[in-house]
Amino acid sequence: MQIPRPLGAIAIGAALIIGTQALGQSSDTDHDHSHAHDHSHSHDEVAERIYNGYFEDDEIKPRTLADWQGDWQSVYPYLEDGTLAPVMAHKAEHGDRSADAYHDYYAIGYRTDVDRITIEGETFTFYGDAGPVSGQYASDGYEVLTYKKGNRGVRYIFEKTAGDADAPQFVQFSDHAIAPTDAGHFHLYWGNDRAALLEEVTNWPTYYPSSLSGEEIVHEMIAH
Template structure:
């Protein structure tokens, strides 16, 4: 009787252990299956969210093409303006700060022959004029006794001529749009002397091929006491480049235009 009870207890214990084991095994398999399902779902979601390499490449190429087209259009418009073709509505007022700096006349470089390569280059590009004819044309255009000019942002302009210097304070007096015989146009930006100053001209007029605010890299300058008469001057246009540039740098800059 005792043995039967013990056997019964043992059988019951073994049965319980097997049952627990089966449950644990089933639970582990279910957990493993759930993990695999979750992993598969996450992977599928990542694949959907992550753009394909081909799509990304296409988007980048499209962006580059758009930037290139936009830049090309801007370059064409800038070149048209530089050559004197623009609409009145494009012209904007400018301040003297656009010409701020220390500037030198290019006339001495014409006289010493440094700019001869520029005239030779122009004659190669345009057979209508010879190198000598170009030099004569620019001789008249560049001629000046003012070999240096310093422009300060607040309006002070200092002229250096024959070893002497004189200054004046200038304020903006508007702009004038001029039409030339060739059919292209230009803009004169005009500044007037605030108070009478020894030797300083009443008016200075800038022309630098730009028609809206921008820092000038060179310019043509007209000066005198008669505003309207200066607007008629189209044969003598003293030209100035930054004083830190040497003659050869200026020559190469001219040929680049």
């Protein structure tokens, strides 16, 4: 059974540079997120700065799969069935696009046929249209991506060490954090070509805990 790469993937070649140069297109840490955090404490200001992709190299720390343990659901079905409409309306109120335009943007970003992922220890199980496939994964380091507007993102990368043949060889996490912490949500990239995945900037399947209802996810998204 084949687990596809996130749909909508493109390779943008020279437009993406790992390290110090720039991406030519929007990216996993260059989304149209709205932020409504309290800046009254320095800790909040640091967290906001890092979340928005502004950090120093010495702030980046290795991470393990402990940060992403759990049962996770894709938000794509909630976008398609209208549950996330209040989020799109909220973005339109604070951004430079209409709610419909935001919906179209996120329809490309969130698109995937893997509605659920579980991570238990080193084992990922991907629940796609054709059924589940599993693999065991070990850390393969991280890569720092720099984007056109000057902000950066960190992709934490894990490589398959055992498991089903159809399980992807690589998975890459982006969750706006750059040091060990329990993730509240994440964007995930998967496939068999490590370098090509780093070039993916248009499609970033996004996962929240499966314990959350659609309405609770709406609340979380608007809060951030």
